[in-house]
Amino acid sequence: MLYLEAQGVHTWYDTSHILFDVSLEVHEGESVCLLGRNGAGKTTTLKTLMGLVPARSGAIRFNGTSLTGREPYEIARLGVGYVPDERLIFPDLTVRENLELGIKKGRASGPSWTVERVYEIFPVLIPLDRRLGGYLSGGEQQMLTIGRTLMGHPSLLLLDEPVEGVAPVVVQELTRQILKLKGMGLTILFAEQNMHFAQEVSDRAYVIEKGRIRFHGTMHELQANDEVKSKYLMI
Numbered sequence: 383m384l385y386l387e388a389q390g391v392h393t394w395y396d397t398s399h400i401l402f403d404v405s406l407e408v409h410e411g412e413s414v415c416l417l418g419r420n421g422a423g424k425t426t427t428l429k430t431l432m433g434l435v436p437a438r439s440g441a442i443r444f445n446g447t448s449l450t451g452r453e454p455y456e457i458a459r460l461g462v463g464y465v466p467d468e469r470l471i472f473p474d475l476t477v478r479e480n481l482e483l484g485i486k487k488g489r490a491s492g493p494s495w496t497v498e499r500v501y502e503i504f505p506v507l508i509p510l511d512r513r514l515g516g517y518l519s520g521g522e523q524q525m526l527t528i529g530r531t532l533m534g535h536p537s538l539l540l541l542d543e544p545v546e547g548v549a550p551v552v553v554q555e556l557t558r559q560i561l562k563l564k565g566m567g568l569t570i571l572f573a574e575q576n577m578h579f580a581q582e583v584s585d586r587a588y589v590i591e592k593g594r595i596r597f598h599g600t601m602h603e604l605q606a607n608d609e610v611k612s613k614y615l616m617i
């Protein structure tokens with residue numbers, strides 16, 4: 383079943399045309415990465431899907447429902463969870479309080495979450511339950527941010543460079559945790575520059591450059607395509 387679908391999307395920031403005719407599909411249960419160099423348009427694509435930046439033209443559908451023109455809170459209510467590239471934790475609230483802020487009542491298009499269930503995925507957070515958010519490491523903050531988004535019961539997760547700037551050992555941990563989420567049936571779309579991480583967690587890839595999709599295929603096909611890798615990715 384088709385889950386998330388963008389067709390011919392154009393996005394502008396004021397007078398700057400950023401996304402050109404972007405089309406992509408993510409099927410239920412899939413994990414797909416959007417790869418590209420810095421400034422390629424990955425974040426803008428995720429923001430457009432989430433309704434944070436309007437698509438000037440084109441169509442976006444989720445589970446058959448049009449997202450075009452909808453507000454981010456409505457899109458979240460339909461079951462789309464967005465984890466931005468900056469970690470928006472509240473430094474003066476505890477880990478548990480930060481998670482509780484993610485609770486959204488009255489919808490459950492994805493698996494249902496509690497603080498304890500989030501701790502099962504991110505056991506590192508258990509001893510930090512009463513620690514203030516401001517005292518967490520970068521990796522812990524990233525897990526907390528993902529956990530808070532899960533508390534809204536999404537069925538689709540949009541993750542913007544989840545392992546950027548975290549230590550290699552934490553990248554391994556996040557890899558296992560994200561694979562667990564995938565195993566629970568969550569559908570995931572990543573923006574990513576880290577090809578190695580993408581390889582571990584994704585089924586398929588789209589490559590974006592200068593706001594245009596230049597390639598799409600399986601991770602295996604991308605791995606075998608030296609031209610695409612050297613032209614559009616940092617490898």
Ligand SMILES: Nc1ncnc2c1ncn2[C@@H]1O[C@H](COP(=O)(O)OP(=O)(O)O)[C@@H](O)[C@H]1O
Nearest residue numbers: 395398400418419420421422423424425426427
């Ligand atoms: N708020 C903004 N206003 C104007 N231009 C922006 C804004 N945000 C990003 N851009 C530009 O849009 C392009 C794509 O940026 P972005 O989507 O952040 O790329 P990526 O996430 O792949 O690094 C870049 O050229 C960037 O400078």
Ligand SMILES: [Mg+2]
Nearest residue numbers: 424425467573
């Ligand atoms: Mg970005």
